[in-house]
Amino acid sequence: MTDSRFTSVRTRYAPSPTGPQHIGGLRSALFGWLYARRHGGQFILRIEDTDQKRSVPGSIDMIEKAFAWLNMDIDEGPRQGGAYGPYIQSERLELYQTWAKRLVEAGHAYKCFATPAELKEMRAAGRGYDRRYRETGEAQAAELEAQGKPYVIRFKMPLEGKTAGDDMIRGRVEFANAQLQDAVLLKSDGFPTYHLAHIVDDHHMRITHITRAVEWLPSFPLHLRIWQALGWPLPQFAHLPVLLNPNGKGKLSKRKQQFSQAGQSVPVLAHEFIEARYLPEAVMNFLSNIGWNFGDNREVFSMHEAMERFDLRDVNPANSAYPIAKLDWLNGQYIQSAGAKRLASLLKPILLEARYPVDERLLLQVIPILRARLKKLDDVIPMAGFFFADWADFQAPPADILIQRKMDSQQTAKLLEGAIPVLAELEDFSAGSQHRAMSRFAKAASLKNGQVFGSLRAAVTGQRVSPPTFETMEILGRDESLRRIRLALESLAEHATESG
RNA sequence: GGCCCCUUCGUCUAGCGGCCUAGGAUGCCACCCUUUCAAGGUGGAGACACGGGUUCGAGUCCCGUAGGGGCUACCA
Numbered sequence: 001m002t003d004s005r006f007t008s009v010r011t012r013y014a015p016s017p018t019g020p021q022h023i024g025g026l027r028s029a030l031f032g033w034l035y036a037r038r039h040g041g042q043f044i045l046r047i048e049d050t051d052q053k054r055s056v057p058g059s060i061d062m063i064e065k066a067f068a069w070l071n072m073d074i075d076e077g078p079r080q081g082g083a084y085g086p087y088i089q090s091e092r093l094e095l096y097q098t099w100a101k102r103l104v105e106a107g108h109a110y111k112c113f114a115t116p117a118e119l120k121e122m123r124a125a126g127r128g129y130d131r132r133y134r135e136t137g138e139a140q141a142a143e144l145e146a147q148g149k150p151y152v153i154r155f156k157m158p159l160e161g162k163t164a165g166d167d168m169i170r171g172r173v174e175f176a177n178a179q180l181q182d183a184v185l186l187k188s189d190g191f192p193t194y195h196l197a198h199i200v201d202d203h204h205m206r207i208t209h210i211t212r213a214v215e216w217l218p219s220f221p222l223h224l225r226i227w228q229a230l231g232w233p234l235p236q237f238a239h240l241p242v243l244l245n246p247n248g249k250g251k252l253s254k255r256k257q258q259f260s261q262a263g264q265s266v267p268v269l270a271h272e273f274i275e276a277r278y279l280p281e282a283v284m285n286f287l288s289n290i291g292w293n294f295g296d297n298r299e300v301f302s303m304h305e306a307m308e309r310f311d312l313r314d315v316n317p318a319n320s321a322y323p324i325a326k327l328d329w330l331n332g333q334y335i336q337s338a339g340a341k342r343l344a345s346l347l348k349p350i351l352l353e354a355r356y357p358v359d360e361r362l363l364l365q366v367i368p369i370l371r372a373r374l375k376k377l378d379d380v381i382p383m384a385g386f387f388f389a390d391w392a393d394f395q396a397p398p399a400d401i402l403i404q405r406k407m408d409s410q411q412t413a414k415l416l417e418g419a420i421p422v423l424a425e426l427e428d429f430s431a432g433s434q435h436r437a438m439s440r441f442a443k444a445a446s447l448k449n450g451q452v453f454g455s456l457r458a459a460v461t462g463q464r465v466s467p468p469t470f471e472t473m474e475i476l477g478r479d480e481s482l483r484r485i486r487l488a489l490e491s492l493a494e495h496a497t498e499s500g
Numbered sequence: 501g502g503c504c505c506c507u508u509c510g511u512c513u514a515g516c517g518g519c520c521u522a523g524g525a526u527g528c529c530a531c532c533c534u535u536u537c538a539a540g541g542u543g544g545a546g547a548c549a550c551g552g553g554u555u556c557g558a559g560u561c562c563c564g565u566a567g568g569g570g571c572u573a574c575c576a
Binding site: 014048173174194216217220250290336372373438457467469 | 503513540568570
C-alpha cells in the first residue's frame with residue numbers, strides 16, 4: 001500500500017485529442033484529481049495522440065478549457081510543463097521506439113510482417129492474429145526487413161497460465177493468458193499503440209495510480225505482463241465505472257440528442273455545460289456524486305470538502321445511468337447559496353447578451369427576490385428581464401394576461417382603476433405597505449387577494465409568472481408602477497372595443 | 501461466439517453477516533406556507549434481479565441463471 005508520507009501520489013488524465021471534451025472523461029479525471037489532492041500529490045495531463053488519423057486540431061485547447069472552467073488544476077501538462085515532459089505522446093516517439101526495441105532484444109516481443117490483408121483474413125476466419133511471426137528467427141526477420149517489408153512489433157503473451165492483478169475498486173481479477181493476443185506495441189508507422197505508450201509514460205512520469213475507464217480492464221493482464229517484461233515496479237490500478245446513457249442503455253454517447261428531458265437536450269460535452277451556464281461547482285458536485293458519495297447523507301458539498309475524504313477504494317464498481325436531472329437541482333442549490341455580488345456578475349453577461357442594458361444597482365435590488373426562482377442562470381430572462389428592458393418601451397400585456405380567474409375585462413378595469421388612487425396616496429410605497437393596502441382594497445371590493453395581486457402583477461410586469469408583485473412595484477417605484485397600471489387600462493379598453 | 505466486469509426505490513446512492521419492518525437524494529404525488537412561480541416545511545408511493553447453497557442468522561459470503569456493460573484493431 002502506498003503511504004503518502006513517503007511516496008507522492010501522482011495521477012493523470014490521458015485523453016486522446018479527438019474532439020470536444022466529453023463529460024465522462026471529465027468524471028474519470030475528477031476521480032484521479034481528487035485522489036491526488038487528497039494525498040497532496042500531483043495531477044498530470046498527458047495527451048495521447050498516437051493515432052494520427054483520429055487527432056483533431058484544437059482538441060487540447062478544448063480539454064484545457066474544460067479543466068480551467070471546472071477549476072481542476074493541473075500540475076504538469078502540455079501547457080504547464082513539468083519535470084517529466086514532454087506531455088504529448090507524439091513528441092516522445094523515440095522513447096517508445098527504444099523500449100520496443102529492447103523488448104524485442106530481450107525476447108519479450110517480435111517483429112511481425114503480417115499484411116493488413118492477411119490480418120483481415122485471419123479475423124474473418126474467426127480467431128484473431130495467429131502469431132505466425134512469433135517464432136520467426138532473427139535472421140529471417142532481418143531479411144524481410146531488408147526487403148523493405150513493413151512490420152509491427154508485437155508482444156509475446158504467455159500461451160498458457162493465468163495473469164492476475166489487483167484493482168483498487170474491484171479487488172483481484174484473473175485472466176487466462178491464452179485468451180489474450182500478441183498485441184501490437186509499435187505500429188508500422190513507428191508510432192506506439194496505447195499499450196506500450198501509456199506504460200512507458202506512466203513509468204517515466206512516475207505515475208503511482210493509474211485511473212482509467214473499465215473498458216481497459218480486458219487488457220489489464222496484457223499491461224501487467226508488459227510492465228513485468230520491462231522490469232518496472234507496478235503502479236496501482238483503478239478501473240473506473242463509466243457513465244451510461246440516461247436510460248441505462250449503452251455508454252453515454254456524445255451525440256444522442258434523442259435523450260432529452262423536458263424538451264431540452266442533455267448536455268454531454270464540456271462546452272455544452274459552459275454554454276448552458278451551469279455553475280462549475282454544481283457540475284463538479286454533480287459528477288462526484290456519481291459512483292462515489294460524500295457520506296453522512298450529504299449531497300451538497302464543495303470539492304475542498306470532498307478532497308478530505310475521497311478514496312478510490314470507495315468508488316462503486318457499477319456503471320451508472322447519467323442522472324442529469326440532478327444537475328438542475330444542484331445548480332439551483334448553488335444559485336441560492338451564491339453571494340449577491342457573485343450572482344450579479346454571473347447574471348450581468350446573460351442580460352447583456354439578451355440586449356438588456358444592465359444597471360448594477362437595479363440588479364442587486366432584484367437578486368433577493370429572484371434568486372430562489374432560478375434553476376439555471378438563463379431563467380433570469382423570462383423571470384426578470386422586464387426589470388432591465390428600457391422602461392419607456394414597456395408594453396402593456398394583452399387582456400387575457402391581465403384578466404384573472406373568474407373575472408372579466410370590465411371587472412378587471414374597475415379593479416385597476418380603483419387600485420390607482422390607493423397606491424398613489426400611500427405614504428410608504430414599501431412592499432409591506434402596499435400589501436396591507438391592497439388586501440384591504442380586495443376585501444372592500446369583495447375580491448380575492450389573488451385576483452387583485454394577479455391583475456397588478458400582470459399590469460406591472462407584463463407576465464403571468466414573476467417575482468412577488470409588491471416587491472417588484474417597490475423596485476420599479478411608484479410613478480413607473482402607476483404608469484404601467486394605466487397602460488394596462490388602455491389595453492383593456494382596446495380589448496373591450498374589439499370584442500364589443 | 502469467447503473472455504472480463506457489473507446488478508439495492510424510475511434514477512444517483514447508503515449498506516462492507518445481526519443496528520434493515522433497507523437509510524438519504526433526485527424525480528413524481530399530496531398537504532402546509534403563499535399574490536403567481538419558485539424556494540422552504542411535512543407526508544406519501546417507490547428497491548435488495550431470480551434460484552440454490554454457507555450460517556443460529558444474508559441485501560451483505562459462495563455457486564448458478566437471467567439481465568446490463570465492455571473487450572475481442574497497426575483506436576484509444
